[in-house]
Amino acid sequence: MADDDLAWETLDTEIDYRCPGFEVRRDDVALPDGTETDYHHVEEVExxxxxxxxxxxxxxxxxxxxxxxxxxxxxxxxxxxxxxxxxxxxxxxxxxxxxxxxxxxxxxxxxxxxxxxxxxxxxxxxxxxxxxxxxxxxxxxxxxxxxxxxxxxxxxxxxxxxxxxxxxxxxxxxxxxxxxx
The missing domain is CATH 3.90.79.10 (Nucleoside Triphosphate Pyrophosphohydrolase)
Incomplete structure (x- = not known):
């Protein structure tokens, strides 16, 4: 749904932290109104x-x-x-x-x-x-x-x-x- 008007655009992404069990990813994003910010989230296996x-x-x-x-x-x-x-x-x-x-x-x-x-x-x-x-x-x-x-x-x-x-x-x-x- 990347074409949804609620979608954020990912400008850049990288892993900030790794440990056994999960990683923390930082995304640089542009919000629908054009505001640029960063967003962190946890990545883990299924x-x-x-x-x-x-x-x-x-x-x-x-x-x-x-x-x-x-x-x-x-x-x-x-x-x-x-x-x-x-x-x-x-x-x-x-x-x-x-x-x-x-x-x-x-x-x-x-x-x-x-x-x-x-x-x-x-x-x-x-x-x-x-x-x-x-x-x-x-x-x-x-x-x-x-x-x-x-x-x-x-x-x-x-x-x-x-x-x-x-x-x-x-x-x-x-x-x-x-x-x-």
Missing amino acids: TVVVLPFLPGGDEVVLIEEWRQAVGRVNRGLPAGGVEPGEDHLEAAARRELREETGYTADSLEHLCTTEPVNGIADSLHHTFVARGCEPAGGQALDENESIRALTMAYGELVAAVREGEIRDGRAALAVSRYELG
């Missing part, structure tokens, strides 16, 4: 999110993970970046489920794709519903992950999202979209 149901569909697998940015343990869903060479999002979702929880799924189905924070990042999240999840061994965490896997009744998860107990945006979005059918 992400998969998994809403994993145990056999029977009444329970789900969740994770509890330390989140340094908010200084607390966060309860949410297994999720992570698509790795180089992964040509299918479903393969990335299966890998993240296995690595973060130790569970594998009989089947996966794409639920939705969202841009969760498109005002400050180019993040693209692909959410999958996993069914028939069973333990398949221990976790295989990345070196910078502190994660504990647990199970919960799906109804309790819905209530925790509704009551604001679960504040993780990916989990709240996945449950909400799943509930909307």
